[in-house]
Amino acid sequence: MAIARRGVPNYFGPQRFGREGGNLAINAQALRGLRPQERGFALSAARSVVFNAVLAERVAAGSWEQLLPGDLANLDGRGSFFAADAPDATLTARCEQLQIHPTGPLWGQGPPETRGAVAELEAQVAARFSEQCAACEAAGMRQERRSLRLAVHELRTVEEPAALVLHFRLGRGSFATAVLRELIESAAENAAG
Secondary structure (H helix, E strand, O other): OHHHHHOEEOOOOHHHHOHHHHHHOOOHHHHOOOOHHHHHHHHHHHHHHHHHHHHHHHHHHOOOOOOOOOEEEEEOOOOOEEEEOOOOHHHHHHHHOOOEEEEEEEOOEOOOOOOHHHHHHHHHHHHHOHHHHHHHHHOOOEOEEEEOEEOOEEEEEEEEOOEEEEEEEOOOOOOHHHHHHHHHHHHHHHHHO
């Protein structure tokens, strides 16, 4: 199955943004009036919308699952990242084997450490979401990274008379909704085509 071989785009799901996107209806000034938990939800949503927009741009360009010059990469299942300024054959092979992944920004203070076209893309997206970025910066959040790709481990299906049961394992901090979204879209594309 292609999902097991390639992984899926690691989008934050709609639950991150609250009912009808309510967690996004804030700005840096409005944060001060929120209770700590509400403030946390709002900041998390602000970072997530920027990350999702960068990921959507990379999906549209077909580069979400490959390292580009200037990317920051991370090891599968790890939070740390490293510069992949000029991906060589070894890094490219490890990326194809789902051992390492390109990352996207979780916005905070200062510019991301990416370079070249990757840095330009992230800056363009940040400009489109300037209010959300400003809220994260004003809150003192630091720049962090998240994998653009989610590796789906041990994927198998079991057909039952009225259902298809999925079994898979994801790394910490990953969401099954990202996998389900891709499976449903793939099934819809196959039915239409």
